[in-house]
Amino acid sequence: MTFDERLELARTIRARVKDLEVPAWFEDQANAAAAEATEITRELAGAFGWDDVDLDGMNAEEGAARTLAALLDCMACPHLRRGGPQPALARLAVRRVDCLRCAHTVCRPPSDEVDRCDWCGARGVQRFQPAAIQLGMTLVIGDRCRDCSTATSSRSAA
Numbered sequence: 001m002t003f004d005e006r007l008e009l010a011r012t013i014r015a016r017v018k019d020l021e022v023p024a025w026f027e028d029q030a031n032a033a034a035a036e037a038t039e040i041t042r043e044l045a046g047a048f049g050w051d052d053v054d055l056d057g058m059n060a061e062e063g064a065a066r067t068l069a070a071l072l073d074c075m076a077c078p079h080l081r082r083g084g085p086q087p088a089l090a091r092l093a094v095r096r097v098d099c100l101r102c103a104h105t106v107c108r109p110p111s112d113e114v115d116r117c118d119w120c121g122a123r124g125v126q127r128f129q130p131a132a133i134q135l136g137m138t139l140v141i142g143d144r145c146r147d148c149s150t151a152t153s154s155r156s157a158a
Contacts, residue, residue: 001072001073003069003070003120003121003122006069006070006072006073007065007066009069009072010065010066010068010069010072011061011065013068014061014064014065014068026084026085029084029085030085030136030137032085033085033086033087033137034087034136036086036087036137037087037088037134037136037137037138037139038134040087040100040139041132041134041139044132044139062151062152063133063151063152063153064135066119066120066148066152067119067133067135067140067152068135069119070090070092070118070119070120070140070142071090071097071135071138071140073095073121074090074092074096074097075095075096075097076088076096076097076098077096077097077098077099077102079098079099079101079102080097080098083099085137086099086100086137087099087100087137087138087139088100088137088138088139089103089138089139089141090138090139090140090141090142091103091107091141091142092118092140092141092142092143093109093118093141093142093143094107094108094109097138117143117144117145117148118142118143119142119144119145119148119152120145120147120148122145122147125145127146128143128144128145129143129144129149130142130143130144131143131144131149131152131153133152
């Protein structure tokens with residue numbers, strides 16, 4: 001599936017879940033996982049000196065949709081697929097979304113993809129902007145091309 005197809009699917013998903021009623025127990029667990037992910041994000045930001053960690057929802061709908069589209073190209077670890085809501089770490093360069101336990105597994109991106117945007121997959125990118133964006137209970141980490149950086153940055157929304 002191309003990025004544009006995933007982006008359209010992500011927009012559809014986001015539109016449908018706005019009015020979705022979820023059981024109170026699930027919402028409580030999801031909120032707790034998101035709060036834990038926020039704490040982990042802040043700790044990592046401090047440890048690594050990240051200055052572009054977005055805890056405020058990025059560039060509203062477009063940024064969230066583009067990030068979800070990037071996540072749709074990732075494989076989730078089995079613990080996320082079977083377990084309840086929990087914090088997750090998405091490493092776009094290796095197209096993986098892992099629970100905190102599996103996030104300790106060392107994965108290196110393929111060497112022939114050093115010019116690929118981790119968000120949209122565009123090739124031939126010369127200059128990247130690294131980003132760490134929290135989307136709900138998932139911390140998404142990757143390198144963005146100029147277009148994805150503009151679309152996902154809360155600084156461009158003003």
